[in-house]
Amino acid sequence: MSTATASTTLSTDRVGQSLPPARKARPVAEFLSTYVFSKDHKVIGLQFLFSTLLWFLVGGLLALAVRWQVAWPWSDVPVLGKLFAQQGGQMAPEFYTMLFTMHATVMIFLVIIPILAGAFGNFLIPLMIGADDMAFPTLNMLSYWFMWPAFFAFGASFFVEGGAASSGWTSYPPLSTNVASSPGAGMGQTLWLVGLTLVGVSSMLGSVNYMTTIILMRAPGMTMFRLPMTIWAMFITAILQAFALPVLTAAGFMQLTDRTLGTGFFSPEGNIVNNAMQATGGGQPLLWQHLFWFYSHPAVYIMILPAMGMVSDIMTTFARKPLFGYRPMVYSIAGIAGLGFIVWGHHMFISGMNPALGITFMVSTMMIALPSAVKTFNWLGTIWGGRIQFTTAMLFALSFVSMFIIGGLSGIFMAATPVDIFIHDTYFIVAHFHYVLFAGTAMGVWAGIYYWFPKMFGRTMNEFWGKVHFFLTFIFLNGTFFTMHILGAVGFPRRLADAYHYETFHHLQPLNAFMTYCAIGMVATQIIFAINFFWSMFNGPIAGRNPWNANTLEWTAPSPPGHGNFDFQPVVYRGPYEYSVPGVEKDHLMQTDPPNAAEAAAAAAAHG
Amino acid sequence: MANDNSSDGSPKRSRLMGIFWSLLFLAVPVLGVAVFIVAPWYDIWLPKDVSEHGKAIDGLFMFILALTGVVFIATEVLLFWFLWKYDAASATGPAKYIHGSHAVEVIWTIIPAATLLFLAIYQMNTWADVKMRRPAMAASVEVVGRQFEWRLRYPGRDGTLGTPDDLFLVNDLHVPADEDFLVQLKSMDVLHSFFIPNLRIKQDAVPGMKIPVWFKATENGEYDIVCAELCGWGHYKMKGRVTVESRADFERWLEKMYAQQEATQPEPLSGSDGAAVALTQ
Numbered sequence: 001m002s003t004a005t006a007s008t009t010l011s012t013d014r015v016g017q018s019l020p021p022a023r024k025a026r027p028v029a030e031f032l033s034t035y036v037f038s039k040d041h042k043v044i045g046l047q048f049l050f051s052t053l054l055w056f057l058v059g060g061l062l063a064l065a066v067r068w069q070v071a072w073p074w075s076d077v078p079v080l081g082k083l084f085a086q087q088g089g090q091m092a093p094e095f096y097t098m099l100f101t102m103h104a105t106v107m108i109f110l111v112i113i114p115i116l117a118g119a120f121g122n123f124l125i126p127l128m129i130g131a132d133d134m135a136f137p138t139l140n141m142l143s144y145w146f147m148w149p150a151f152f153a154f155g156a157s158f159f160v161e162g163g164a165a166s167s168g169w170t171s172y173p174p175l176s177t178n179v180a181s182s183p184g185a186g187m188g189q190t191l192w193l194v195g196l197t198l199v200g201v202s203s204m205l206g207s208v209n210y211m212t213t214i215i216l217m218r219a220p221g222m223t224m225f226r227l228p229m230t231i232w233a234m235f236i237t238a239i240l241q242a243f244a245l246p247v248l249t250a251a252g253f254m255q256l257t258d259r260t261l262g263t264g265f266f267s268p269e270g271n272i273v274n275n276a277m278q279a280t281g282g283g284q285p286l287l288w289q290h291l292f293w294f295y296s297h298p299a300v301y302i303m304i305l306p307a308m309g310m311v312s313d314i315m316t317t318f319a320r321k322p323l324f325g326y327r328p329m330v331y332s333i334a335g336i337a338g339l340g341f342i343v344w345g346h347h348m349f350i351s352g353m354n355p356a357l358g359i360t361f362m363v364s365t366m367m368i369a370l371p372s373a374v375k376t377f378n379w380l381g382t383i384w385g386g387r388i389q390f391t392t393a394m395l396f397a398l399s400f401v402s403m404f405i406i407g408g409l410s411g412i413f414m415a416a417t418p419v420d421i422f423i424h425d426t427y428f429i430v431a432h433f434h435y436v437l438f439a440g441t442a443m444g445v446w447a448g449i450y451y452w453f454p455k456m457f458g459r460t461m462n463e464f465w466g467k468v469h470f471f472l473t474f475i476f477l478n479g480t481f482f483t484m485h486i487l488g489a490v491g492f493p494r495r496l497a498d499a500y501h502y503e504t505f506h507h508l509q510p511l512n513a514f515m516t517y518c519a520i521g522m523v524a525t526q527i528i529f530a531i532n533f534f535w536s537m538f539n540g541p542i543a544g545r546n547p548w549n550a551n552t553l554e555w556t557a558p559s560p561p562g563h564g565n566f567d568f569q570p571v572v573y574r575g576p577y578e579y580s581v582p583g584v585e586k587d588h589l590m591q592t593d594p595p596n597a598a599e600a601a602a603a604a605a606a607h608g
Numbered sequence: 609m610a611n612d613n614s615s616d617g618s619p620k621r622s623r624l625m626g627i628f629w630s631l632l633f634l635a636v637p638v639l640g641v642a643v644f645i646v647a648p649w650y651d652i653w654l655p656k657d658v659s660e661h662g663k664a665i666d667g668l669f670m671f672i673l674a675l676t677g678v679v680f681i682a683t684e685v686l687l688f689w690f691l692w693k694y695d696a697a698s699a700t701g702p703a704k705y706i707h708g709s710h711a712v713e714v715i716w717t718i719i720p721a722a723t724l725l726f727l728a729i730y731q732m733n734t735w736a737d738v739k740m741r742r743p744a745m746a747a748s749v750e751v752v753g754r755q756f757e758w759r760l761r762y763p764g765r766d767g768t769l770g771t772p773d774d775l776f777l778v779n780d781l782h783v784p785a786d787e788d789f790l791v792q793l794k795s796m797d798v799l800h801s802f803f804i805p806n807l808r809i810k811q812d813a814v815p816g817m818k819i820p821v822w823f824k825a826t827e828n829g830e831y832d833i834v835c836a837e838l839c840g841w842g843h844y845k846m847k848g849r850v851t852v853e854s855r856a857d858f859e860r861w862l863e864k865m866y867a868q869q870e871a872t873q874p875e876p877l878s879g880s881d882g883a884a885v886a887l888t889q
Contacts, residue, residue: 094841168838174815175798175840181755182840268816273797274755285799285814320696325708328717350801352814355739359732366728373720374713380686381712385704387696390622390629398629398691402636405683409676416672416727418665418734421810422654425801425836474632482640486647489654489669491805493836497844502832504655504805511652580703587702 037145039137040563044144045123046456049449051147052115055106060523062103067480069096071509071516073498093497094183097166100495101184104169105154105192108303109199112441114147116306117206117241120448121234123456125210127554127561128231130219130570135212143205146198153195157188165192168495170292173266173285177258180276193256200249203241210238219553221572225330226591228552228576229323232330233309240298240305240337248295251288258283289351293344301340303437304404305333307444308375311397313576314451315379317550318394319386320587322577325378332371332378339368349420358417365415372408376401387580387587391548392466396447399474400440407435410485425495428488434481446470446529453536454543458559461536465528472525479518483511551590552576574599626695630688637684641677655805658827658852662808664734672727742820747792749781751821753800753813756842758833762862775866779848781833783825784858791821801837804850812837825852 038044068077069091076089091099122140126133134140157164166184167176175181176189214227214235227235257263264280266288271278316323323329345353345361379401388394410432414420423429446469454460492505499505546555557566570592578589583598595603647653657666694703750769752759757778764773769792783789793802795813802821803810806829811821833848853861 092841093844097838097841097843166841172799172838175838178798181798268814271797271815281816284816286817319694319703321703322705322707324706325713328708328713350810351812352817352819355735358739359735362731362735363725363728366724367721369724370717370721374717376683377716378708378713380683380690381708383687383690383694385706386690386694387699387703388626388691388694389696390625395629398633398687402633402684402687405680406636406640409680412676412724412727413669413672416668416731418731418738419669419672421738422665422669422805422808424810425803471632478636478639482643486643486652489647490652491655491803491834493803493834495838495843499844501845502834502847503830504832504834507651577707580705582702582705 037141039133039141041122041126041134041137041140042456042561042565044140045119045121047144048114048118048122048147049456051151052111052119055110055151056115057526059103059106059111060526062099062106064519064523065091066096066099066103067516067519069099069497071513073500091497094166095163096497097182097495098163098184098188101166101168102154102158102164105165105195107437108169108299109196110147110151110154112303112437113199113203113299115445116303116441117203117210117234117237118144118147120230120306120310120445120452121206121210121238123452124230124554125213125234126217127455127557127565128228128552129214129217129222130553130566130572131213131217132564132566134209135217136209139205139209143202143209146202146205150195150198150202153191153198157191157195160187160191162186162188164188170296171255171288172292173255173258173283173288174268174271174273174278177255177266178271178273178276178278179259180274190256190259193252193259197249197252197256200245200252204245207238207241207245210234211242214238219570219572222553222591223572225327226572226575228309229312229326229329229333230306230309233305233307233312233333236333236337237302237305240340241302244295244298244302244341247291248299251291251295254291255288286348286351286353289348289353290344293347294341297344297347298337298340300433300436301336304441304444305336307400307441307448308333310448310451311400311444312379312382313550313552314393314397314447315382315401316577316579317451317548318389318391318397319383320389320579321382321386322575322579323378324381324384325374326575326577328374329378332374335371336368339364339371343368346415346420349417350424362415362417366412369408369412369415372404376405376408391450392461392463392470393447393451393548395467395470395474396443396450399470400444400447403435403439403443403477406482407432407440410435422491423488425493426488426490427484427492427494430494431481431484431488434484439477439481443473446473449533451548452554453533453540454547455554455557455559455561457537457540458543459536459538459540460543460547461540462532465532469525469528469532472528473522476518476522476525480515480522483515487511546590549586549588551578551588553591556590556592622697623695626697627692630691630695633684633691634688637681637688640684641681644673644677656827657806657808658825658829658831659807659809660824660826661734661738662806664737665808668731668734671730675723675727743788743790743822745788745790747820748783748789750792750794751781751802751813753793753795753797753802753835753839753846755797755840756835756846758802758846758848759796764866773866775862775869777865779833781848781850782858782861783850783852784855785825785828785852787855788822788824793819793821798839799837800835800839800846803834803836804831805834806831807850810836825850828852828854 074090077091162183165188166182179185254265258265262280264283266283266285267278267281269281343365346365349358450461450466500509543559545559553570572591573595576591580587581589654666746767750761760777760781762775763769764775793811793813795815800813802813807823809823811819829852831850833850835846
């Protein structure tokens, strides 16, 4: 952390905005307020980035352990086997259940959501709208520090009796509420709910801040329809988060009181688990599913919309061409967010919910594919006729589009209720959401890291090793996840510690072994990324303000920007995608470039 | 480690890289389609369907596969082609300065919208057949999910559940072929999901709810019953078998099992099995 921000201070000096002398007299306090409890959005963004990348590693290793059991059930686990030595290095089924629960929990709540909103949202929003910081810097600092108790809650849950939560990341009752139902349903589940609530507090503080900042603190001339897509996506995501999250928080508290105070929101009458009768009853397990998915389906869009925005910006920069259909792109993000509130029932087609309701959710779910399709066509339209530069950031952004097509299309299978009967809870859905969240969002995140790294640290990452990282990740991810579609076609169920004793699935072991080899390769490839990341932070070529010749405001600030971001007051004259404008000498017009002669003449004519 | 500037370095080397990356993206549709063509050869495909309604479900699966397959190939090949053609290393002149096209936007909004709406409407009848148009008959069997087994109760000769001639079994479901069969699905403890891949049946069992599941099996044989909703540490071993057989064989089997039950268990509703099931009624 300190190394990241060391360069921030350097540049602060460079632009001559040294800190007030009163604070220099107290080095410890200054250190704490600059690097630890910082209210600077860039430091907070980097804090989020480093924390989430660390959890990304944890989540990835959990995934490898899951893959090991799926490929070679009941065989000795290398390395890790010694750590949890349950049955001579074998993995116990309850341990496997905990692994996939925590893999999903870590990846969703501690990686994807905070890396998009927390890391990129924080770092980019003030820079891209031309503000000196967020509207509420203290709130912003708290949004990061509320993550820490959550880190501790989730982290500690691995070490309590019974282990971490093991009722799936969806925590369906009664498995999650009845302590007798599984080992992880004890303290582990309580800590899971506490962690979830704290992550929610963090997200909510962030959302309020992002909305306020984007509405109130845009630079002069930065109208809403001159905002880059990244900011539009962050803005709409913040709204989505703010309206959906309270439902999850309430549901989480209801489950917490069911577990600790003896309420009965989710436990039915006469529920007997493991020969132990539940003290209270009269609740409904399906109620949790409705409340949970009312948040968690919009959360799926919270997990991809910001990546869509970033990819749009990166693709225009490296296609040297204006974004195709800027307004349709904005409207489709808004459309996805709006429709996102009325599709949650598609997770519950076979849950026992009234089947007539399933029909309405099928129609709304089919329709949400429309804005996604429009976005895809517009991305293709953006590179059509461009001058494409195959930088690492561009390759990751292109692969986002290529992979999102797969993830989007496979969603249609599950939206179709009759087909969902067969593929629900099989590897088909596992394939689908990994194509959206890993092959989509994670690739978008990497695109963002390679693209904005120069702004974050003042240096560019190594392009050659970046491309090696991209190539291997791309190959291995498809090897791991594409094959899941055909596993799903056989009906191979998810969350089974060993499926090969079923006649229907016993021939699928070799395919699963292949997928696990690919998964190991995929995780190993990230070593290249880690080395490149840290090496470039100190030794990469100095980037300068605008290494990619991009248009948006953050590229007018120093790299990295000092406290207060801009060493001049940015004034915005045009939209963010003015690349290859005819009659202009350079191939891009920055948002701050004053109107040229032709534009001035046109404006004069228009105003009479 | 020197910074590699292939994107704006020497044009020739850069063009080779452009070709390489374009082909990588072309590999996505090529290999993607290949996987779906090769998989059935290795029997990694929809398991044999032995139900009446399964044909409709499989038909819809194949229909969506064909439709999405066409879109998949078209968009991915287009992506490849644009990367190939508009590589900065080979292109002459500046990029097109265009912000979009209203006409094109309208076309690629209306066509997918109509297709998706049609797709939704096209599914409805099959969905209603499988989940809404319940046959007018008494339950053929009651299935109760419990960690980690399927408890079955046949109504016996009187055709009514909850009478002394009920037959209690675990994990061994028998079904007469070519007849409507109605399962009354319950759960005693946590969520389970009653999944018979070959019958294209999946339905969650929810404690506190009685959910009807019906099907018509069309081919004799033995098939797997799988639990498809996480139900605890032993979820993976919650395995049952379903035997589809002729009406005569089914009757004979019922008689035999009932005789066995009477021989070993004098009171049908006593003993651990009976008591546990009775509590869930």
